[in-house]
Amino acid sequence: MSEAALPEPVTAALARRGILSWISTTDHKRIGILYMCTAIGFFFTAGVMALLIRAQLAVPNQSIVTSHQYAQLFTLHGTAMIFFFVVPFAFGLANFLVPLQIGAPDMAFPRLNAFSYWIFLFGALLVMSGAATNGGAAATGWYAYAPLSGIKISAGLGQDLWIIGLLMASISSILTAINMVTTVFIYRAPGMTMWRIPIFTWEIVATSLMVLMAFPSLAADLSMLLIDRHFGGHFFDPAAGGSPVLYQHLFWFFGHPEVYIMILPYFGVITEIVSTFSRKPVFGYTGMVLSAFAIAGLSMGVWAHHMFTTGAVSDPFFSAVSFLIAVPTGIKFFNWIGTMWRGSIAFTTPMLFAIGFLLNFLIGGITGVMVASPPIDFHAEDSYFLVSHFHYVLGGGSLFAIFAAIFFWFPKVFGIKLNEAWGKTCFVLEFVGFNLTFFPMYFLGVMGMPRRVYTYPNLPGWGLLNSLATLGAAIMAVGVILFIANVVASVRRREPVGDDPWGGFTLEWATSSPPPEHNFDWLPPIRSERPTFDYHHPELGKESAR
Amino acid sequence: MTLRVAAGAALLLAGLAGCGWAALPTGATSQATLMRTDWTVFTLTGLGVFAIVAGLIVISAIVWRRRGDALPIQFRRNLPVEIVTTVIPLVMVVLLFALTYRVESAVERLTAAPAVVVDVLAFRWSWRFRYPGKNVQVVGTPQSPPEMVIPLGETTRINLSSADVNHAMWVPGFLFKRDAIAGVHNAFDWHPERLGTYVGRCAEFCGLEHAFMTFSVRVVSPNEFARWLAARQTRAAAPADAPR
Numbered sequence: 001m002s003e004a005a006l007p008e009p010v011t012a013a014l015a016r017r018g019i020l021s022w023i024s025t026t027d028h029k030r031i032g033i034l035y036m037c038t039a040i041g042f043f044f045t046a047g048v049m050a051l052l053i054r055a056q057l058a059v060p061n062q063s064i065v066t067s068h069q070y071a072q073l074f075t076l077h078g079t080a081m082i083f084f085f086v087v088p089f090a091f092g093l094a095n096f097l098v099p100l101q102i103g104a105p106d107m108a109f110p111r112l113n114a115f116s117y118w119i120f121l122f123g124a125l126l127v128m129s130g131a132a133t134n135g136g137a138a139a140t141g142w143y144a145y146a147p148l149s150g151i152k153i154s155a156g157l158g159q160d161l162w163i164i165g166l167l168m169a170s171i172s173s174i175l176t177a178i179n180m181v182t183t184v185f186i187y188r189a190p191g192m193t194m195w196r197i198p199i200f201t202w203e204i205v206a207t208s209l210m211v212l213m214a215f216p217s218l219a220a221d222l223s224m225l226l227i228d229r230h231f232g233g234h235f236f237d238p239a240a241g242g243s244p245v246l247y248q249h250l251f252w253f254f255g256h257p258e259v260y261i262m263i264l265p266y267f268g269v270i271t272e273i274v275s276t277f278s279r280k281p282v283f284g285y286t287g288m289v290l291s292a293f294a295i296a297g298l299s300m301g302v303w304a305h306h307m308f309t310t311g312a313v314s315d316p317f318f319s320a321v322s323f324l325i326a327v328p329t330g331i332k333f334f335n336w337i338g339t340m341w342r343g344s345i346a347f348t349t350p351m352l353f354a355i356g357f358l359l360n361f362l363i364g365g366i367t368g369v370m371v372a373s374p375p376i377d378f379h380a381e382d383s384y385f386l387v388s389h390f391h392y393v394l395g396g397g398s399l400f401a402i403f404a405a406i407f408f409w410f411p412k413v414f415g416i417k418l419n420e421a422w423g424k425t426c427f428v429l430e431f432v433g434f435n436l437t438f439f440p441m442y443f444l445g446v447m448g449m450p451r452r453v454y455t456y457p458n459l460p461g462w463g464l465l466n467s468l469a470t471l472g473a474a475i476m477a478v479g480v481i482l483f484i485a486n487v488v489a490s491v492r493r494r495e496p497v498g499d500d501p502w503g504g505f506t507l508e509w510a511t512s513s514p515p516p517e518h519n520f521d522w523l524p525p526i527r528s529e530r531p532t533f534d535y536h537h538p539e540l541g542k543e544s545a546r
Numbered sequence: 547m548t549l550r551v552a553a554g555a556a557l558l559l560a561g562l563a564g565c566g567w568a569a570l571p572t573g574a575t576s577q578a579t580l581m582r583t584d585w586t587v588f589t590l591t592g593l594g595v596f597a598i599v600a601g602l603i604v605i606s607a608i609v610w611r612r613r614g615d616a617l618p619i620q621f622r623r624n625l626p627v628e629i630v631t632t633v634i635p636l637v638m639v640v641l642l643f644a645l646t647y648r649v650e651s652a653v654e655r656l657t658a659a660p661a662v663v664v665d666v667l668a669f670r671w672s673w674r675f676r677y678p679g680k681n682v683q684v685v686g687t688p689q690s691p692p693e694m695v696i697p698l699g700e701t702t703r704i705n706l707s708s709a710d711v712n713h714a715m716w717v718p719g720f721l722f723k724r725d726a727i728a729g730v731h732n733a734f735d736w737h738p739e740r741l742g743t744y745v746g747r748c749a750e751f752c753g754l755e756h757a758f759m760t761f762s763v764r765v766v767s768p769n770e771f772a773r774w775l776a777a778r779q780t781r782a783a784a785p786a787d788a789p790r
Contacts, residue, residue, distance in 0.1 A: 067754045141751050147728065148711040148752060238729030244712060245730060278610070281622045287632075309714060310725045311732040315654075316647055323639040323646075330635035331628070333599055338627070340606040344618045347611065358603050366592040369639070373646040375581040375653055376588060379721040382714055382749035439562075443569040448718030450749045453757035461569070540620065 026110035027517060028095050031117050033413060035092025038121055039085045044480075045128070046080035049073045051477055054437070058470040060458040070454035071139035072158075076128065078142030079162065082262065083169050084124040086398045090265035091116075091176050093405055094204045096413060098180060100508035101198045103189025103526065105518050108182040116175040123168025130158030138162035141452065143255065144225070146236035146247040151229040160229065163222045170215045170222070177208035177215075189507075191526030198506045198529055199275075199288050203268030206292040207261050213300055214257035221250035245312045252303035260299045262394060263361075264292060266401030267332055270354050273404050274336050276502055277351040278343030281530060284335040291328035291335075298325050308374045309381045315374040322372035329365055333358070348502070349423030353404035356431045360396025364389060367442070382452075385445025388438045396434050403430065403483070408502065410490075415513040417497040422486040429479030436472030440465040505530035556597070563593055571719045574740040574765065577653045578721040584649045585721070588642065595638075653722075657735050660703035662696055662771075668706070668713035668726035668748065671755035682778040688758035694746075695764045697771035698738050706732040712750045717763055719744035726750075738765040 022030060053073050056064045065073065095113065099106055107113045130137035135156025140149040149159055184197065184205050197205075225247070227233035234240035236247045275282045282288060301321045304313035336358060345351065367389040371377045380386055403426070411417045444465050449456060456462055500509040510532045511520050524535035534540070566589060573582045610618070665676040672686035675694045686692030696702040706715055708726035716723035719742075724732050748759035766774065 067757070071751075071754070145712050145750070153711060153753065243729060244727050279612075279618055281620055283621070284623055284628050286623075287628055309723055310727060310730065311734075312727070312730055315650060319646055319650075320643050323643050326639050327632060327635045331632055334628070334631035337599075337602045337606055338624070340603070340610060342619055342621075343606075343610050344612045344614075344616070345607055345610050347607075355603065355607060359600055362596060362599055362603075366596055369642070370585075370588045370592060373584055373588060373642065375584040375646060375649040378581065378653070378723055379585075379718065381723060382716075383718075443565060446566065446570045446718075448571070448716075448745070448747065450716065450747050452751040455757055537617070 024114075026106075026114045028099050028107045028110065028113060029413075029515060029519075031113050032092045032094075032096030034117055035088050035095055035120075038117075038124070039089035039092060042080045042084035042124065043089075046077045046085060047477070047480060049077040049080070051473055053077065054470040054473040056454060057456070057466050059467060060456055060463050062455060065454070067454045068136065068139060071141075071452070072131065072137045074452055075138050075141055075144075075162075076131065079127060079138070079166070080124075081394070082142060082258070083166060084120075084127075086262045086394060086402075087173065087258075088120055089402055090204075090207070090262070091173070091180075093269070093409070094180060094200075094207075094265060095176075097409070097508060098183060098201050098204055099187065100511065100515060100519055101201045101506050102184060102187065102192050103507050103520065103523050104183060104187035105520070107179050108187055109179050112175055113179055116172045116179070119168050119175075120172035123165040123172065125165075126168065127162050127165030130156075130161040133157045133161070143251050145251075146225060146228065146244050147238075149225060150236065160226070163226050163229075167219055167222050167226075170219045173211050174215050174219075177211035180204055180208040181212075189523055189526060191531075195286075195289075196526060196529045196531075198268075199271040199282055199285070200265070200268030200506075202289050203264045203271075203292050206296040207264045210257045210261050210264075210296045210299060214254040214261065217250050218254035218258075221247060221254070224250070245307075245310060248307050248310065249303070252306045253300075254303075255306065256303045257296075257299040259390075259393070260295055262398055264295065266357070266398045266405075267292070269401045269405045269408075270336065270357050271332075271339075272506065273350045273354045273408055274339050276408075276504055277346045277348055277354075278340045279346075279503065280339055280343045281505075281528075281533075282335065283338030283341070284331070285529060287331050288335055291331040294328040295325060298328070305372055305377070308377045319372055319374055323369065326365070326369050333362070347424075348407075349418070349420055349427060350404045350408035350502075352424060352427040353400050353407065353430075356427060357397055357400040357404065360392055360400060360431075360434065364392030364397055367392065380445060382450055383445035384441040384449045384451060387451045388441035388445060391438045391441075395438065400430070400434075403427070409508075411497045411501045412508055412513050412515070414491070415497060416490055417495055417501055418490045419486050422482060422489075426479045426482045426486065429475055429482065433472045433475030433477075433479055437469045437476060438472070440468045440472075444469075500532065503533075503536075505533040507531055510535065552601075555601075559593055559597060563589065571721060572740070573719070573721050574738055574742060574744060575720045575722070576737040576739055577735070578719075579739065580649050580652050581721045584645060587645055591638070591642065654734070656703070656733060657701045660735060661700035662702040663705065664694060664696070664702060665705045666694075666707075666715060666726070667709055668715065668759075669709035670711065670753055671748070671759040673715075673759075673761045675761075677775065680775055680779065682775060684778075686761060688755045688760075691758075691760045691762060693743075693762045693764055695766055695771060695774050696736065696738060697768040698741055698765050700737070700768060702736045702738070704734055704736065706734075711752050713752050713759070714749035715746065716749040717744050717746045720763075723749050741765050741767070 056062055135158055137158040140154055224235040228235050234242040236242045236244050271282055298321055302318055304318040305322045307313045308315050371380050407418055407423050499513050510524050524531045527534055573579050663678055665678055667674040671688045673692050675684040675692055684692045706724055706726050708728045713726040714723050715726055724734055743762050743764045746761040746763055
């Protein structure tokens with residue numbers, strides 16, 4: 001046999017285009033794209049569920065869905081938005097950006113990285129597949145309190161699929177966090193000292209540390225629930241000496257850091273975008289970094305503010321630590337304003353979404369301080385006031401940052417720019433729709449509407465406020481459809497875009513769009529946290545360097 | 547122009563705050579009156595913070611919008627400003643915590659000798675109210691919610707627990723809720739200051755009929771309360787109305 005007849009190495013065949021190349025890829029950029037596209041798929045799915053929820057609640061005493069269907073809808077909506085959209089999108093973006101921002105060729109553990117993605121995907125599909133079982137999907141809410149989620153009351157397979165799927169997702173998050181931290185600590189390019197790392201990457205480091213501390217608690221909690229359900233355990237059964245309060249402790253010990261896991265990466269996104277479109281360096285870089293770690297540290301001591309009404313925790317302690325988080329968050333707000341101060345601000349689509357983020361998140365933050373006060377929480381807890389509060393953080397905050405990130409980095413990821421006029425229209429629809437949906441809920445909450453009710457009586461004002469919320473949701477849906485149309489049309493038109501369409505500051509803008517497989521053919525000298533900017537502005541010399 | 551926008555925004559904020567005032571129940575217990583102070587202070591502080599911070603964001607964006615290609619001044623830090631913007635929020639949260647602590651201590655304080663005691667048991671999907679030592683008990687269903695009757699101007703102790711999953715006993719008119727958890731025995735006091743009937747709801751999702759797990763609390767004069775209790779005791783003696 002001649003040498004020419006030898007079969008081609010499998011890896012070479014797989015490295016080419018086609019579906020197999022995506023399944024077998026260990027390239028951090030492709031894994032990042034897989035994460036982000038999957039996350040957006042789950043966003044659409046969970047968004048449709050939200051629309052069904054809003055349709056059911058549009059007017060009093062409606063019955064578009066049954067009580068059991070409604071419970072499955074809000075359970076899957078919350079689970080998918082949190083575990084399969086906001087968190088994995090952040091990790092997808094981090095996968096794509098972190099090695100580029102620190103001048104590395106890939107993540108530290110590329111195959112572990114691919115494993116993390118696939119275990120996340122199958123975990124997510126497992127949770128959603130509950131909807132196809134006889135008893136339906138899990139119907140106990142996204143935090144599935146025991147004993148409601150115990151085998152006596154929720155006997156269906158859906159709850160088991162939910163537990164196992166989330167266990168897989170938590171293992172995925174833990175592995176990704178290990179990968180991120182290792183990459184940033186070890187794989188930085190020459191000259192990229194820790195104090196020159198872009199803020200987005202810093203926020204990912206802080207996020208990853210929180211993941212490493214918080215997710216094992218979720219994994220333990222879910223495992224204990226599974227043991228209680230099927231293997232004769234009594235962790236959460238008071239009749240056998242167990243405690244339902246223990247479930248809440250373990251869940252929220254994960255659950256509150258989780259809230260910051262879902263927002264810190266997006267603080268990073270907003271920082272990069274505000275800085276780029278103000279054409280100024282980040283104001284208070286050190287403060288930005290330290291505040292991220294202050295939030296990460298404090299987040300480990302606030303979990304029981306979700307349990308003020310249980311009567312089983314020290315309310316003053318958890319209230320005090322929760323209040324303290326307002327201080328580093330305030331530092332971030334003033335630094336964003338400081339970055340815009342005396343800048344040259346361009347109102348591009350990403351910048352508009354960033355400003356929308358700032359305004360919405362401000363409302364979410366202020367109401368967050370309110371519910372951190374137990375006497376207020378005694379009324380607001382588990383009411384629509386709380387529903388509105390966390391949607392202002394996750395919807396008005398994280399979701400707006402995700403839109404900003406997509407419009408900002410789409411040219412880098414695919415070498416194609418999205419249509420700006422359509423993008424700005426999309427922003428207006430989302431901003432108006434979002435506030436119309438969720439602002440009325442603050443009033444509904446103080447008026448006494450509890451969360452997770454599938455219908456409500458015709459009390460004064462309740463019908464009107466709920467109808468407004470449903471109208472807002474419809475406006476948001478139109479905005480999302482416009483966004484999809486924008487992507488499709490822009491990809492078809494393939495308008496050529498340079499390597500650096502926005503005048504970006506960080507290293508990802510120094511390479512081609514999309515970047516080559518090994519990321520960089522060439523690196524500019526790294527003398528500050530803005531190497532690409534320094535390279536384009538040699539006239540500023542030392543003045544610009546840190 | 548900028549002035550008109552600012553005036554419009556201020557008017558909108560004031561309008562929203564007014565709506566919030568109308569939406570928030572007056573608070574029918576002495577505890578609720580205290581907690582309402584907390585709501586008022588936090589809401590006003592929050593509106594102030596929103597007006598200042600959102601104002602700074604929007605004004606910066608408008609004033610320093612891009613007008614040409616010139617590179618703006620590239621400053622990175624201003625330590626005095628950074629210290630001030632750290633210390634101000636710190637002082638604010640310390641003050642807010644002091645208020646919180648005072649109000650919460652008062653709300654959570656248990657009277658040594660309450661005039662009335664009601665043992666509340668939450669179950670899927672209604673409530674059982676027992677007046678210990680009085681031989682009176684009220685059990686509801688989702689279709690016919692139970693009514694708790696308590697006297698005006700006297701302290702009622704509620705002992706709360708659950709027979710199955712987690713529930714939460716919420717009376718929006720009292721601005722108060724507490725979780726009902728199996729194995730946990732929660733106790734709190736209500737000191738009603740206003741006559742009337744107040745709707746109560748389960749606030750913790752507990753299954754299919756969660757939306758209909760309601761009850762009501764009727765605050766009556768002490769005399770009327772005594773009459774109601776006596777009438778219930780007579781009825782309770784009849785076997786047809788035996789406790790569950």
